[in-house]
Each structure stands twice: as structure tokens, then as C-alpha cells.
Amino acid sequence: xxxxxxxxxxxxxxxxxxxxxTCSFPSSNFYALHWYRWETAKSPEALFVxxxxxxxxxxxxxxxxxxxxxxxxxxxIKGSQPxxxxxxxxxxxxxxxxxxxxxxxxxLVSP
Amino acid sequence: DGGITQSPKYLFRxxxxxxTLSCEQNLNHDAMYWYRQDPGQGLRLIYxxxxxxxxxxxxIAEGYSxxxxxxxxxPLTVTSAQKNPTAFYLCASSTPxxxxxxxxxxxxxxxxxx
Numbered sequence: 001x002x003x004x005x006x007x008x009x010x011x012x013x014x015x016x017x018x019x020x021x022t023c024s025f026p027s028s029n030f031y032a033l034h035w036y037r038w039e040t041a042k043s044p045e046a047l048f049v050x051x052x053x054x055x056x057x058x059x060x061x062x063x064x065x066x067x068x069x070x071x072x073x074x075x076x077i078k079g080s081q082p083x084x085x086x087x088x089x090x091x092x093x094x095x096x097x098x099x100x101x102x103x104x105x106x107x108l109v110s111p
Numbered sequence: 112d113g114g115i116t117q118s119p120k121y122l123f124r125x126x127x128x129x130x131t132l133s134c135e136q137n138l139n140h141d142a143m144y145w146y147r148q149d150p151g152q153g154l155r156l157i158y159x160x161x162x163x164x165x166x167x168x169x170x171i172a173e174g175y176s177x178x179x180x181x182x183x184x185x186p187l188t189v190t191s192a193q194k195n196p197t198a199f200y201l202c203a204s205s206t207p208x209x210x211x212x213x214x215x216x217x218x219x220x221x222x223x224x225x
Contacts, residue, residue, distance in 0.1 A: 004153070034213060043115070044201070046213035089154070091214075097142070097161060098169065099214065101153040 002026055004092045006102035013080050014110055020076045021105040023090030027071035031095035035064055035075055038104070039086040047075075047088075080109040114138065117202050117217035124189075124196070124224050132187045132220045134202035141206065143185035144214065147171060148199040157200075160185055189222060197224045 005024045013019050025033065032051045038044040048057045053068040061078045077084055087106045091099035115136045124130045136143065142161045146154040156169030160179040174193025179185055185204075189196045199221050203214040 036214075041218075043216040043218050044214075045216075049213050091154075098144070098156055098159055101146075101155075103151065103153040 002092055002094060002100040004090065004100050004102040006088075006090055006105050008105060009103065010106040010108070012108045012110065015081060017080050017109075018076065018078045019080055019107065020074050021088055021107075023073045023075070023102055025071050025073070025090070025092040025100075026094070027069060029094040030068045030071075030092075032093040033066055033068075033073050034091040034093065034099060035073070036089040036091065037086045038089060044089060077107075080107070082109045082111050085109045115202055115204055115215055115217035117200075117220050119220060120218070122220060122222045124222060126224055127191045129188055129190050130196075130222065132189070132200055132202075132222070134185045134187065134217060135183055136185075136202075136204045136215070137183060138204055138215060139182070140204035140215070141182065142204060143179070144203045144205075145169075145175075145177065145185070145187045146201045146203065148201060148219075154201065157187065196222055198222060 007022050034049050035047040036044040048064045050066040055066045057064050064075045066073045085108050087104040089104045091101045118133045144159040145157040155171050157175050158177040160166035163182050166177050166179050176188045201219045202217045205214050206212045
């Protein structure tokens with residue numbers, strides 16, 4: 001079973017703070033790295049699917065970077081807002097048609 | 112609206128009973144998946160299907176069964192053989208070529224065994 005680790009497990013920040021999380025994954029057999037946002041009582045939604053080493057993707061105030069050689073990805077949120085409160089999941093794709101998920105980072109942004 | 116519908120949202124079951132969770136999608140996706148979430152754990156794959164009439168076991172398939180008779184539907188049966196069935200179950204779908212695609216999820220079904 002592949003090991004995908006996310007840190008921190010949870011995070012509590014104030015509105016306006018910038019924050020970042022880490023996802024580490026096996027550096028071999030890399031195909032893609034997914035980030036999902038899961039708000040309470042809703043479905044997880046894809047943020048990014050990253051495939052190339054050095055890739056950086058951005059969606060509004062959220063961005064992600066990818067280092068496939070050392071096996072990690074960072075997710076950054078600039079100027080956190082209460083609506084950013086959610087669990088952020090990363091998932092590793094080794095090209096076997098399934099994803100291996102980390103345990104997630106739970107973010108709470110207080111007004 | 113296109114999407115994935117899971118039902119029921121909440122389900123209670125007595126020990127020894129089988130129960131079936133429904134998952135329907137109208138996204139025209141070929142691949143469908145069932146995941147299980149437990150507190151403090153990541154999503155774990157139960158079963159997946161890449162095409163109608165075919166499916167494969169995931170990491171934790173014991174005590175579960177599935178069918179894929181139609182492209183739109185991928186029901187999951189939690190059998191009495193599943194030792195710890197109380198959990199949150201998520202269904203997802205994707206287009207072929209998962210490496211460049213993304214998963215679309217339903218809102219989940221919470222099963223509680225009394």
C-alpha cells in the first residue's frame with residue numbers, strides 16, 4: 001500500500017492569514033498528484049491535478065507546487081477567509097487507475 | 112444538473128443484515144469508485160469499475176460486493192461479513208485516463224450498525 005502523508009493534521013488561523021500544507025508521496029512511479037477541498041456536508045471537489053515536476057497551479061487565492069523528485073507538494077492559501085474552512089485532501093496517482101489519499105489537513109479560519 | 116447522487120444519506124442497519132448503497136451518475140463517466148472514510152483515516156478504496164460489467168477490488172474489499180450492469184449505476188452492498196461496517200461511504204466517478212482527470216464525488220452515505 002502506498003504511503004501518502006499530509007501535514008499538519010489540522011490548522012486554525014485567523015482571517016487574513018496566509019497558510020500552507022504539505023503532502024508527501026512516493027517519488028517513484030509518479031503519474032499525478034491531486035488536491036481536493038472537502039467542505040462539511042458537501043462533496044469533495046477537485047482543486048488541482050498536477051503532473052509535471054516543478055508545476056505550479058493557481059486558482060484564485062489558492063496555489064500548489066509539485067516536486068516529484070523529492071515527493072512533495074505544497075498547497076498555499078493567501079489571505080485565508082472563513083469560506084476556506086474545509087479539509088484539504090491530496091491523492092497520489094501511480095498510473096494504476098486508482099488514487100491513494102492522504103488523511104487530509106483540516107483548516108479552520110476564524111473571522 | 113450533472114453529478115453523482117448517493118442514497119440514502121443516512122442508513123441504520125442491524126447486525127447480520129446486508130444493506131445496499133446506491134450511486135448514480137449522469138456525467139457519462141466510464142469509471143466509478145467506492146471509498147470508505149473512518150475517523151482519522153484517509154479515504155480507502157473498496158471497489159472500482161472502469162467499464163460496464165467489470166470491476167476490481169480495492170484495498171479493503173472484504174465484506175463488500177458491487178455490480179456494474181449500467182454505466183450510470185454502481186451500487187455497493189455491505190454484507191454481514193463486513194466486520195466494522197459503520198462508516199461514511201463516498202462514491203466517485205471519472206473519465207478514463209485517471210492520471211489527467213479528476214474524481215467527481217457524491218455527498219456520501221453514512222451507515223450505522225446498531
